[in-house]
Amino acid sequence: MKFFIDTANADEIKKAKEWGILDGVTTNPSLIAKEGVDHKTRVMEIVNIVGDLPVSAECVETDYDKLLAEAKDIASWAPNIYVKVPMTPTSMEVVKELSPNGVNFNVTLIFSLPQALLAAKAGASFISFFVGRIDDMGSGEAAQNISDAVEMVETYEFPKNPEILVASIRGPLQVVESIRSGAHIATIPYKIMEQLFHHPLTDIGIKKFYDDYLKATGKTA
Numbered sequence: 001m002k003f004f005i006d007t008a009n010a011d012e013i014k015k016a017k018e019w020g021i022l023d024g025v026t027t028n029p030s031l032i033a034k035e036g037v038d039h040k041t042r043v044m045e046i047v048n049i050v051g052d053l054p055v056s057a058e059c060v061e062t063d064y065d066k067l068l069a070e071a072k073d074i075a076s077w078a079p080n081i082y083v084k085v086p087m088t089p090t091s092m093e094v095v096k097e098l099s100p101n102g103v104n105f106n107v108t109l110i111f112s113l114p115q116a117l118l119a120a121k122a123g124a125s126f127i128s129f130f131v132g133r134i135d136d137m138g139s140g141e142a143a144q145n146i147s148d149a150v151e152m153v154e155t156y157e158f159p160k161n162p163e164i165l166v167a168s169i170r171g172p173l174q175v176v177e178s179i180r181s182g183a184h185i186a187t188i189p190y191k192i193m194e195q196l197f198h199h200p201l202t203d204i205g206i207k208k209f210y211d212d213y214l215k216a217t218g219k220t221a
């Protein structure tokens, strides 16, 4: 499973890259707004940090002509940009129009299997399932939705061989859920990435090995 970071914070992206675990970056208008920076400037900074890894940058227009122009513009910023559009009929028209010309789309705000099918058929490269928000509704359907969507894209033929991307991850358990469901990608906020390194038994084990080493060598800490 690929690990993307879900942030527009440049320091967090640099750190995740240093860890050697980073496969891509996703941003959205809320994350960019939190940083208080210009959208294009920050996306280009991110591209400079991650090189040719995929970077998702989201459109905000809703009218067809404006969205088409915005998607073309964002796609022109760098070859590894994935243009994010929400699941709407208008967005799917834009995906259908531009994806055969080499534009990669990340269709976002996906909450159901039929929505994932529509995105795949239109020509999405990534299909972003929002597990946290599905779990908030208490339906318990998130994991099943992801594994059904993975099976769907691996069973049928679609224009771009889309990958299922798990978004709206709020804690390590949803990362486990993503792995168990066979998701192709999980996009994870920095704080949760950090949490994934830790386990109480790891800390206890590190301390015991070090203490035994000191005892055996007579050295002091």
Ligand SMILES: O=C(CO)[C@@H](O)[C@H](O)[C@H](O)[C@H](O)COP(=O)(O)O
Residues within 6 Å of the ligand: 006, 026, 027, 028, 056, 084, 106, 108, 109, 128, 132, 133, 165, 167, 168, 169, 170, 187
């Ligand atoms: O859609 C993608 C990735 O494609 C994400 O950037 C996505 O927007 C975020 O994970 C969500 O907006 C975060 O949602 P939430 O945890 O605030 O509910």
